[in-house]
Amino acid sequence: MNAAIKNTRRTMTAGEAMIESAMANGVDTLFGIPGAQIYPLFDGIHKQGLNLIVPRHEQSAAYMAMGYAKSTGKTGTFTVVPGPGILNTTAALCTAMGNCSPVVGLTGQVPSSFLGRGRGHLHELKDQAGTLKSIIKDAFSIQQAKDTAAVMNQAYQTARSGRPGPVTVEMCWDTMATESEFESLTLSPVDDALPEINPDALKSATEMIAGARRPMIMCGAGALHASEEVTALAELLNAPVTAFRSGRGVVAEDHPLGLSAVAARQLWDDCDLLIGIGSRLEMPYLRWGNYMTYERKPSSGPKLIRIDIDPEQMSIFEPDVGIVGDSAQACRILHDLLLDKMSPDESRLDEIARAKALARAALQGVQPQMAYLDVIRQVLPRDGFYVPELSQMGFTSWVGGLPVLKPRTYVEGGYQGTLGYGFPTALGVKVANPDKAVVSVSGDGGFMFGVQELMTAAEFNIGLVSIVVNNRSYGNVRRDQQMGFGSRFSGSELKTPDFVKLAESFGVRSHRVKSPQTLKPVLEKCIELNQPCLIEIQSERGLESSPWPFIHPQGRLAVE
Template sequence: MKHTAMNNTATKKMTAGEAMIESAVANGVDTVFGIPGAQIYPLFDGIYKHNLNLIVPRHEQSAAYMAMGYAKSTGKTGTFAVVPGPGILNTTAALCTAMGNCSPILGLTGQVPSPFVGKGRGHLHELKDQAGTLRSIIKDAFAIDDPAQTAQVMNRAFDTARSGRPGPVTVEMCWDTMAAEGEFASPAPVPAAEPEPEISPDSIKSAVEMIAKARKPMIMCGAGALHASEEVTALAELLNAPVTAFRSGRGVVSEDHLLGMSAVAARQLWDDCDLLIGIGSRLEMPYLRWNNYMQYERKPSSGPQLIRIDIDPAQMEIFAPDLGIVGDSAQVCRALYDQLITRAKPNSDRLDEIAQAKAVAWNALQSVQPQMAYLDVIRQVLPRDGFYVPELSQMGFTTWVGGLPVYQPRTYVEGGFQGTLGYGFPTALGVKVANPDKAVVSVSGDGGFMFGVQELMTAAEFNIGLVCIVVNNHSYGNVRRDQEMGFGGRFSGSELKTPDFVKLAESFGVRAHRVNSPQALKPVLAKCIELNQPCLIEIQSERGLESSPWPFIHPQGPLKSA
């Protein structure tokens, strides 16, 4: 095969699989999480030749979770590579999680030999419609049929993953096509970045009028505001507006800033709020968690006026605001600031109200034990720029509502609305690979941890210095509590027999410790972070011991002051 170079770029003889990697490198990829196999050997040969950082997990699902952790903690595109069919299907739990929490990730995979596509002959790893199956879950799925189009399709895939509302994308290539050699441009061509879409001046003008009239505005952030910390903070300070988030937007404004606050504290101010500004957020907290979780409303039937700022125009149809501004959150906040600076009349009483709300919320959360005591220790030891990766667990749910204050964007890496049990540990490994010099702590329950326990070997082999805390309460703790409260204590499938996690970790070559109190955790955690080596800490806990954080996640109203 002979392929024409683009823009007179030099060419090099390589397989189409290596050309895919050449394009990935041109798009900024330095790390790939993946497991090799027959259909994608040329991809891995390309990874080897380009000397990329290759992390090989022990399960395909973990490859995609690690790519998600890499992406979520950096804002860059995370990349993984697995075989087609059962291999790519094994990643779908992570892919739908990444779709939910807006993580830009690219999955590279293979396909049956080109003469077999669509024939249903039953070739190795054949699916009826692999790309179609994936499109039902993720942002898009691309196929490279013509090797000459490799760079073009790869560039389109990266652009799709990053642009607008970020999300997961896959690219597939047939087995024989990937192995065939040809002349390809080297380095691979990359198009110039597209300019951001223009923001409607009329929508900015209307928003300024609404904001200028508001006396008690509130700002809620989501994943779409993670890159706009400076702009959101400036706007909030101009308005004396409290800033909160539920999960993904935590830390956009530091929660120890005068205006930064947890979800529980925000609930204290909600009933008096006359304008909500949602920035890159689905606004799950006030309109689902604080409302009827089982009732869909296309437009709020109660509450304050609502302005939504979102890069995705579809969001304005899914949940309709009084005013929608489609655009990049940093640019929109900057435009609002510039026009409000001479018009804003911040309420001077707000700072006292915010401080009071924060104090009431923090004091009330102390009833959630022992989770709060452990989280307090973790927050004391974890540096401000350290990363915390929760899990679907009693400790994780407690962090949702402010049990662990977050000080910087991207340092709280949550799974989003899918609520995918087992995401935490492998995702945290990807966070640590992306941030090798920063402290990274994951906290899982014994149930969720066992979904990915095999990745202890990955941590050991690649010396990934993650500190993994496993709270062993011998149960799926939340399920057990639900069965206790709602089903007469008929514990059906919620109580677990667990291994000796210390011996298990040590068998993988991972340092391990066991503690049974917050006081005992503190020096052990500090030492593990200092070592910057793979470590596991098992917290022993009695079955059913934890207080429920759910009254704070679905509150019936504001808390009463002490």
């Protein structure tokens, strides 16, 4: 994919050079808010005609870039001013780090003579790059204009290689504004070679899999690009495939082997081998185990094989066999090594089908969330995107309330549990996928974190359908206070605006519904319009059933 190097030279600012370098790395859309230290960068955006989405809060710029990245696998890019501007994005940056999204943030710095002086220049931080490095994958500084292309290429490679994650690039105010003569800024050659997989690890894994009677596969974000290979391996073994958040849809949940977390829990006690693919394995060892005590390696349960491109994962949570490498490549090799050693156990299909049916029936007790999620799944196309939030509907969707049928179509925030990420992230998903249906479902509390982005949706005609469940509370906090603190509600009950009137004031089509039956035709119409729409679901405070018994189950479901 490396472009040919041309021998042309042009005079431009280093800010313009940053934009040309980003474009050489495949950037076609940028989310950002201009400011004094990055004016040359925005001038470069204008000159290049790059697609620019301007949100109303810096945090949203980074969330949008994350949504763009998570839904496509490409690198999302945002730009904001340094100091308080880049600090405003850190909630999104730590979320992108947690859910393995390749994101690059471009920012400025104080003038070079002030760097590290503590003089109190505009937006000065004591150590901006150092602060960011404590949160994200890496933070780069371009010291001299001539190094722009090399540093930018390194930043983009870092974001997308290995375990993907967010990085930032900063440049001093005066350096960015200085005009220099640059060679044509094409993509420099970079090393995108996959790590070599240890043959001894492959041999040990092959022997362990061949000897297993009831293996299970669990996927995370590191398997999103490996759907074909994971499916082939699963079908060879007749092994059920599950996931908690990011890995959902790697094997479609309507495939005979694809199943939700609740269904997987039914099979867990009899599982003699777990194959974790690009996953931290939070669900079986924390959610189904001890959430409050760290274990470096499993103290109980089945044998464990982990496939992960990040070698550090093998010491953070130690498996019986660790395969460090790309998940698609590793699964393909394992499949070929096992082809003559395995024959699928057909009886497992019935066992898996029973678990799926039992889980589905049990989840129907989580109301009214399941009734609404069933309607959304009926209306949302197979390749449509669903973006949950930290909400009662979101928690219910985690464990199977909304079946996921394709990789990347369930865009979740990961372990950071960042309230308010859903709506702005979904805007980025829709910008990246303008011809696909995208539905965001938020509670009223989380939605208010980014409500100002209704204006962004209207201005740029981002055809996201935003569903807001208005129960006038932080519903999960309120339930916890009800159950654990004698109904002493402290800060959990909210006064909310009229969301329909609010959306209309931004120029966004809006509707109010009170039941799943009335939601269906409205949602169908909104998706068909492909314009910014908001649907408010009115709900009574405290009405929702708790999904948490399915997220932290005490054991198998009771069979009546």
